[in-house]
Amino acid sequence: MAVIDINADLGEGFGIWELGDDIALLDVLTSANVACGFHAGDPLIMRRVCAAAVERGVTIGAQVSYRDLAGFGRREMDVAAPELTAEILYQLAALDGIARAEGGRVAYVKPHGALYNRVARDPVQAQAVVDAIRTYDPSLPLLTLPGSAVHDVAEGLTVVSECFADRAYTPTGTLLSRREPGAVIHDEGTVVSRAVQMAVDGTVVAVDGAKVALKARSICVHGDTPGAAVLARAVRSALSDAGVMLEPFA
Template sequence: MKIDLNADCGESYGAWTLGDDSALLEVATSANVACGFHAGDPTILRETCSLAVEHGVAIGAQVGYADLRGFGRRSVDVPGADLTADVIYQIGALQAIARSVGGTVRYVKPHGALYNRIVTDEAQAAAVVEGVLAAAPDLPVLGLPGSAFLRRAEAAGLRTVREAFADRAYLPDGALVPRSREGSVLHDPDEIAARVLRMVADGTVEAIDGTEVEVAPDSVCVHGDNPSAVAVARRLRTVLDGAGVAVAPFTR
């Protein structure tokens, strides 16, 4: 068994610090680095990419809505052409920053509200796929299994990677529980580690109503802004290693 452990990083901005990227990148195998639209300034992104290179962690471009105030968690009705251009811009910016510290962008993952919207919004999903094709058609894309985004990306010839979430609750249809609902974010490292081991070994996760949901992930995400992120990631590595699961970037 093999799994990638990805984590959201580079989400601080100026004097505002969010998460412990240094500690997280000692454990994660892939880093979803903010591209400046929902979080992250150029200096933060360069420092984050440098840490990823130092630890041998794969760098991914985490593209999102232009929504710094809302941390990219507010859905924005962006015209398709504008969203495509935004995706191209963000990927290109992170590619340049990663190269400046001896790294390279290895994949693309949408963030927050954009990630959730393109699960079902065909037009927005198509715009994101078009942006990836224009900027970096050789890069794989990370997304929710069964989403419009992964379906359209695969049809366009992009490599698709199925993702599950370690610290988020699921709805019975396989979507994530909205953050506005109680219990949407999990914090207990032991509970989360047990859930992830089940995802990897059995390809299922228990939804918020107790039903089973099929996930079969290639990569599992830990949110860097979760106060328990580092503890969760460390516990995950311990449990997965103990179960004989190889933890490595999906890009290899």
């Protein structure tokens, strides 16, 4: 039987601005990537999401990023490795402290946006993220793409691969840039069928029609897209109907 985790990015509002329906998504997910205040989120939102996740038994992950509130963490930045390590450590400690105050804890780490894509190909910045995790708690798994540079530098850490039900893939198995048309898939039927194919067959159809191997332990559904909770619920239902066991990886 295939076993899969369903994750999404949560806590990405800021102050009075709300983004996504965190509570509705928490009723569907098995893991929640909670923004740590550097690309989105604030202490009140972090606390509210952590409390709701603990109440529902959803695993909490630290969604760490570049310090880029204005760009939502989607602008690539050249940050010196020691500085990046310190900033990841800062975010980890902040979210874990809040999670523990609510009766939970941070159980894994997932980079966000531009940092996520950068560490997939840049061993220097990948090492900086790994160093922060190893310094804080080497038992924390790191969630990333299959084939990411993180796999090559994370000796001693657990690296978990994920796939994206609602993102288009290139023939090489990387995510199609958000600058390209069709990078984010909104059609529910397409997203659902892709999720089942990823979980059961370990493959995805790329933008050129090629079938690409994609072994992953977790499936991500973006929490900031319109109707994300409805989409995530449809994905979860389809996976269960296909005989896939839903279980957090951490």
